[in-house]
Amino acid sequence: MTTSRIPLVVIGGGVIGCAVLRELARRGVPGVLVEAEPDVCEGTSKANSAIVHTGFDSKPGTIESRMLRRAAELWPATIDELDVPFLSVGALMLARTLGDASRLEREVAANAATLGVRTELLDSAASRDAAPYLAPDVVAALSIPDEAVVDPFWLTRAYAEAAIVGGAEVRLSTAVVGLEVRADSVVVRLSDGTELEAEQVVDAAGIHADEVAALAGDRSFAVSPRVGQFLVSEETFGVDRIVLPIPGALGKGMLVTPIVFGGLLLGPTAVDATDRDDRSTDPTSRERILAATRAMVPALADAVPVRGFAGIRHVSSTGDFVVRPSTAGDRLYLAAGIRSTGISTSPAVAEAIADDVSARRGWDRRPGVRLAPPPVALADEPGATVCVCRSIARAEVDSACRRPLAPRTLDAVKRRGGATFGDCQGNLCALDVASILAAERAADVASVEKHRPGSWLWEPANSSTLRPEPAASIQAPPADELDVVVVGAGRSGTAAAEAMRAGGLGVAVVERERALARGAARDGAIDGTVVGISPLDGRWLVLVQSEAGAVELRSRHVVVASGAYVEPREHRPIAGPRPSGVMTADLARRLLHAGLRPGRRVALVGDNAVADAVALDLEAAGSAVVRLEAPPEAVAGDARLTAVAGADGWVDADTLVLADRLLPQAFLLRGLGLVDGRPGSRPPVDDDGRLPLPGLWAVGCCVEPDWDHDRCAAAGRALAARIEAALERHSADREAVRR
């Protein structure tokens, strides 16, 4: 057994543990942080409202309240130093009865005043002036202007990376299995068989903090889980600040919270639980969240959640934070019971612990030096677009993979840059992202896991059973102005392009997935992703991003024929946890084309051509396929999927492939304000395929996702005729003017 003696061990890589690690590193005490999960910010820190609270409603005299107020003083410098996404959006606490309005003033505003938090009472009219999206029955609101939101992943990582810069070390996938508190040290036994002997240990193990303390014989407190489910809406419906109800007998209620990177977070529920690791979601909670938030912001009736998730909050047996030395000895320090305000209090808790343990250990107690994570470094050339929903290029994923705290899993990459976080939830890009990660780690792409050990994503297949695709030829983009740019070389786009070329028009087709295209669709297409369409002097400027660089195409007309994508599990009210092995036919097809097998026993949902084609390819790759008539109501599995709940009960399966519902892939039109942020929004075309902006058209499955190939091709040809006619009219008009 290897034993190393060091000054500090921090147990737990949540926001508190990482903040403590940085604070002591700032003071010249570089520690070792051990985290059982494969990344930091995997527990309570990752799944919460991401609010930086002022503490306006905290209970005076508690440790939590004191920490919140001290943290409010520390946040400006912390944000400035760490460069994390942070927005001071403010909050409105609503009263919908006169009785509640009175409570707002007598209880909440008065409490805030006692704590020194500034607030302002607004009457009904002033409330709606400030926030026109509020429900008409709001009779008053309390404005709390200093409430803010932050990105919890960036914050936690920034703490950790700053600490690493200061000489600290982070050991991931390393659990603590034993603690021995001695007179002058603590021996920490780790799951990898090694030991660390530290002058000081800080237990910041979150929901498991009491279990860790118990390893040293400290049973002075207990932590129990409270599950909170959330929904994410990409569309904001104009909501620009935190909206929350006045607390009732059942607790704080559910919030509408702006997300730093756009969109809204709705929730959470609050259900006391027993399983500390079960983050399953369920459709009933989804409906409760939508109903509760809709009552405050009626426009949310039109919300289409892009994702749901659950977080585990801590309920402390003491009713307050446990920030003190352990009963087993002051060499073990507790940072536990940090219920729902861990992010908000993190700078203050870290400071308090650093002050106390420094005094006890005789360490330097002077304020720490500035310690920041290295700035994000991007290559000048973005490279190919990896994540199409969010236009994330290879340079960003490369950069994320090269951080001091490098990602090891697909989820870890997602949380470092947002790739796989968009509408398709990774089904259009997971393989590309994982390939970059694998290359950075000099590993095989088949070895990349989703999160925990055992969450394998795919495995090598017998590629000889797959249909070989001819190599694509890349056509150089035209230098002159074009008549038409077609975005997408599917059936409709190809048919339209061929017809217009036959009519003598100058046409360019751009296709991001030439490898998946077949036949004529591959010929003459520009290999790249259209990342923007902008008006320019009566024409259109189409910006294409490819591995080789960016290309601008100038065109009189643009046809958006970007196709459809399969609705992912995350959009749907399917109950259960989030194991790997749940995907759509979009990802399954990509895997099979790449010589990878999505799974061994596949439950396939869908009764259409897409499902039939995927079934054939899966069987050719050696997968056993079970066809389901309808999407499952629930899934099971911790790391990897183990079963799905079909109409006739549970079906064993390590993979679920959804191929039943197609959604328009019209992300590109969001930049022009033609579709909103809801997944599946259809482009607003008229009967002729014309969009509301002159010269802009849409056709095929990005308008009618359920159309078959023949119908798409026919629509493409018909659209070509209309565009030719429009161009002829335009030429005739110009000729007449010239005469």
Add this chain to the structure above:
Amino acid sequence: MTELVRDRARVHGSREAVWALIEDPASLARVLPGAESVVADGPGRLRGVVATRIQFLTVRADVVAAFHDADPPRHVRLQLDGRPRGLAGSFTVSVPFDLVARDGPGGPATETEITYAVDLQVTGRLATFGAPLLRDTMRRQIAALVANVDRELASHGPVGRS
């Protein structure tokens, strides 16, 4: 175009002094926040690299800045067309400025009130950062621009004041 910010600010110099600054590429290059290697590229036009801090990320972009709709010394619109380095996409920032002479401690019309709006059109990656973050960034950029203008005016003393 989405209007992200509409606000006003006051600088310590006459309207004519502010206008003279706008017409001088060298001065302008000094006041554009984050300007790196910005050079004149024709009348009322600059070209170069501008670095903008979006909280967690400093975006360096190849930018062309040009003035439009000039009505000296009352109104001008600054437009920046750019392509961020390392990120897919593009942006166009359009900032119409209205200048109104104001009395200051130095005498009549020795200060200028600048009313402005920031319209932003983004494509690609920047568009996915969300309006709140972009609004916050634009506010900071404009605040820096105004502070730089003030500093530039102060460094030239009373020159150009009416």
